[in-house]
Amino acid sequence: xxxxxxxxxxxxxxxxxxxxxxxxxxxxxxxxxxxxxxxxxxxxxxxxxxxxxxxxxxxxxxxxxxxxxxxxxxxxxxxxxxxxxxxxxxxxxxxxxxxxxxxxxxxxxxxxxxxxxxxxxxxxxxxxxxxxxxxxxxxxxxxxxxxxxxxxxxxxxxxxxxxxxxxxxxxxxxxxxxxxxxxxxxxxxxxxxxxxxxxxxxxxxxxxxxxxxxxxxxxxxxxxxxxxxxxxxxxxxxxxxxxxxxxxxx
Numbered sequence: 001x002x003x004x005x006x007x008x009x010x011x012x013x014x015x016x017x018x019x020x021x022x023x024x025x026x027x028x029x030x031x032x033x034x035x036x037x038x039x040x041x042x043x044x045x046x047x048x049x050x051x052x053x054x055x056x057x058x059x060x061x062x063x064x065x066x067x068x069x070x071x072x073x074x075x076x077x078x079x080x081x082x083x084x085x086x087x088x089x090x091x092x093x094x095x096x097x098x099x100x101x102x103x104x105x106x107x108x109x110x111x112x113x114x115x116x117x118x119x120x121x122x123x124x125x126x127x128x129x130x131x132x133x134x135x136x137x138x139x140x141x142x143x144x145x146x147x148x149x150x151x152x153x154x155x156x157x158x159x160x161x162x163x164x165x166x167x168x169x170x171x172x173x174x175x176x177x178x179x180x181x182x183x184x185x186x187x188x189x190x191x192x193x194x195x196x197x198x199x200x201x202x203x204x205x206x207x208x209x210x211x212x213x214x215x216x217x218x219x220x221x222x223x224x225x226x227x228x229x230x231x232x233x234x235x236x237x238x239x240x241x242x243x244x245x246x247x248x249x250x
Contacts, residue, residue, distance in 0.1 A: 038050055038054040038055070038057050038058050038070065039058055041054070042055075042058065052077055052082070052083055053070060053073040053074045053076075053077050054070060054073070056073035056076060056077065056083075056086075057069040057070040057072070057073040059107070059108070059111070060072060060073055060104070063099065064098060064099035067099070072099050075097065076097060076100075079097060084140075084144050084145045084238065084239060085145055087108070087112055087141070087145060088144070088145030088146060088147075091105050094108070112141070115141060116138065116141060116142060119134060119137055119138040119141065120138065120162075120165065122134050132243070135154070135196070135234070136234065136241040139152070139198050139234055139236050139241055140236060140239060140241055143198065143199070143200035143236040144200065144236050144237075144238055144239060145238070146200055146202060147202050148170060148171065148202060149170065149171060149199060149200060149201070149202060150167055150169070150170055150199060150200055151167070151168055151169040151170075151178055151197070151198075151199045152165060152166065152167050152168070152197070152198045152199065153165070153166055153168055153183060153186065153187075153195055153196070153197055153198075154195060154196040154197075154198070155186070155187060155190040155192040155195055156192060156193060156194045156195060156196065156231070157191075157192070157193055158193040160193075160194065160231070163190045163191075163192065164190050166186060168182060168183065168186065169182075178215055178219070180218055180219050180222035180223075181222075183195075183219055183222065183223070184222055184223060184225075184226060184228075187223060187226070187228050188226065192228055193228065193229070194228060194229040194230070194231050195223065195228060195229070195230055195231065196230075196231050196232045196233070196234070197216065197219065197230065197232070197233040197234070198233065198234040198235075198236065199212075199233075199234075199235060199236070200235070200236040200237070201235060201236070201237040203237065204237050204238040205237045205240075206235045206236060206237030206238075206240040206241060206242040207235070207237075207242065208233075208235055208242065208244065208247075208249065212233075212235065213249060216230070216233045216244060216249070216250070220250070230250060231245065231250070232244055232245040232250060233245075233249075233250065
């Protein structure tokens, strides 16, 4: 009898243990110690103190059945690999993850667009040559994870401040697909003093190809005929941005 009682005691303890474990694994963030909650840590130590997953959890606000917002955020980071890939995900790719849907996708796109506009405003109010970091940050966010090539032109005034930023061409970029006449036409339209070119490499490498160099020289020659300078050509590959000017290629 004592053996049977011991068996039931052990069985009860094990069931209780697994119930407790299950609760701890799905515990709401509000039940965590205050110093471990992402929101409280951000307010106390700043956003830089949080991991990518913790920042994403604050954006998500809540998780799904069986997962806290942090758990869901970690699943997302595992799925996409990094924030940049998540930012560039299509609606279908984003919504394919359990717990996400069109509403969250729309929220994310709104946040990204606000960030782009804030960076544009920062560039417009400063000398593009003296604030290359702002230009690179904007280009990384805008072009870094596109799965097709895009050619962008920054049209600058006499003080090197951006007048307008335009995407002029898409697809495989060569001397025959990027038309110097169109670039010249847009430069004249904006009464431009100088320009900065930028395009992305979907492969992730920012190294300039021979075709990139030929294209840059062709555009530079065409714009020189109307006294417009080419200040730089940036190539964006993932999170890396290469400057032709820094490489001595302009």
